[in-house]
Amino acid sequence: MPRTLKVITDARACTICAKHLPNKPRPLLQGSKQSRILLIGQAPGQKAHDTGIPWDDASGQRLREWLQLTDQQFYDPALVALIPMGFCYPGTGKSGDLPPRPECAPEWHPRLLKAMPNIKLTILLGRYALDRYLPEGAGPYKTITAAVQDYKTLLKHHLIALPHPSPRNNIWLKKNPWFEKQTLSVLNRQLKSALR
Ligand code: SF4
DSSP: OOOOOHHHHHHHTOOTTGGGSSSSOOOOOBOOTTOOEEEEOSOOOHHHHHHSOTTOSHHHHHHHHHHTOOHHHHTOTTTEEEOOSOSSOOOEETTEEOOOOTTHHHHHHHHHHHTOTTOOEEEEESHHHHHHHOOTTSOOOSSHHHHHHTHHHHHTTTEEEEOOOOGGGHHHHHHOHHIIIIIHHHHHHHHHHHHO
């Protein structure tokens, strides 16, 4: 197990936006100096907050299938960094979970990314990650679908956008069969090369 980075320890003790959160802060993130793949999602849900394990649900299972990673590989910070746009569960609104807290990424991401110099591929999941990390020369994308489709441009910047793996997104997957037929094989090739 790699040594825990100081910035990870610091982030895990963060309480910056505690007054806006429904629970006591419980920042969920992983990463190490050796991490090779960076996954930037939205924010943990209530279940992850309760268990303290990110992506420990049906979405996470599908995500690992897409990435062709075992649970052990996925939760190994020497391989994968899990750095969402908000580290704590933000609460629920009228139409599902609230957005990631806006204080979080600007406060923590720059220090974290600097401490992980071996990232070979960054996976962007969701609009907030895409908006923050869209490189010059890519997009702008009106929809996540457009970003997922434009993997050739994003890969030039060592990025790839994925749709949300939630079972609630099954309709999207049915409407866009090219994703599982073509994009995933490109992603898997990139991942293999990033992990080599
Ligand atoms: S969401 Fe981010 S900024 Fe807010 S308390 Fe948690 S770690 Fe800190």
